[in-house]
Amino acid sequence: AQSVTQPDIHITVSEGASLELRCNYSYGATPYLFWYVQSPGQGLQLLLKYFSGDTLVQGIKGFEAEFKRSQSSFNLRKPSVHWSDAAEYFCAVTGSSNTGKLIFGQGTTLQVKP
Amino acid sequence: EAGVVQSPRYKIIEKKQPVAFWCNPISGHNTLYWYLQNLGQGPELLIRYENEEAVDDSQLPKDRFSAERLKGVDSTLKIQPAELGDSAVYLCASSPVAGGFYEQFFGPGTRLTVL
Numbered sequence: 001a002q003s004v005t006q007p008d009i010h011i012t013v014s015e016g017a018s019l020e021l022r023c024n025y026s027y028g029a030t031p032y033l034f035w036y037v038q039s040p041g042q043g044l045q046l047l048l049k050y051f052s053g054d055t056l057v058q059g060i061k062g063f064e065a066e067f068k069r070s071q072s073s074f075n076l077r078k079p080s081v082h083w084s085d086a087a088e089y090f091c092a093v094t095g096s097s098n099t100g101k102l103i104f105g106q107g108t109t110l111q112v113k114p
Numbered sequence: 115e116a117g118v119v120q121s122p123r124y125k126i127i128e129k130k131q132p133v134a135f136w137c138n139p140i141s142g143h144n145t146l147y148w149y150l151q152n153l154g155q156g157p158e159l160l161i162r163y164e165n166e167e168a169v170d171d172s173q174l175p176k177d178r179f180s181a182e183r184l185k186g187v188d189s190t191l192k193i194q195p196a197e198l199g200d201s202a203v204y205l206c207a208s209s210p211v212a213g214g215f216y217e218q219f220f221g222p223g224t225r226l227t228v229l
Contacts, residue, residue: 036220041222042222043207043222044157044205044220045220046217090157095214099169099170099212099213100145100147100162100209100212100213101159101162101170102159102218106155107154107155107156
């Protein structure tokens with residue numbers, strides 16, 4: 001079955017500290033992987049995506065993610081968190097043969113302490 | 115470039131009442147998606163349109179939910195009658211064409227509360 005698991009429902013980090021949000025996926029074919037961010041009252045904004053090639057991908061707002069096929073993971077990282085990064089983060093998967101249906105994880109809420 | 119527009123942003127109704135949500139996708143985007151996002155969960159696909167044709171509605175509860183995309187542009191999602199469990203955020207997204215390779219652009223959503 002196709003699924004995405006985000007093990008951490010809620011994470012709190014101090015401003016300026018590093019961040020890693022975990023994502024594990026189960027997908028029968030070659031996965032396309034995404035990270036979205038959702039601020040309160042806002043729609044989802046794409047942070048970054050992985051299709052193929054270099055397993056370390058760079059995104060907007062200073063985020064990066066690393067695809068590890070052997071671990072079925074696509075963890076999101078940021079070296080120094082800003083207060084404005086407080087939001088909900090969603091990992092999602094689809095595939096090249098898929099018609100665009102995104103399968104989302106349940107999300108991780110990030111709180112940033114001053 | 116304008117993004118995906120949804121209205122209303124918030125809706126409060128009593129159970130058994132009908133409700134409708136409207137979505138205007140990004141100009142030129144042929145593919146339109148409706149997602150349901152329950153509290154504390156990720157979005158789940160309800161229906162996908164290619165132009166005016168609903169090509170994937172397997173997750174749409176057809177006994178009470180209906181959708182249409184007239185002229186392949188705007189779309190309306192309707193619930194009749196609404197139940198307490200329908201309280202959620204309804205997200206609309208669009209992409210130039212279908213396929214995982216193409217980014218989906220999301221609207222701000224409509225938050226429905228059923229009392």
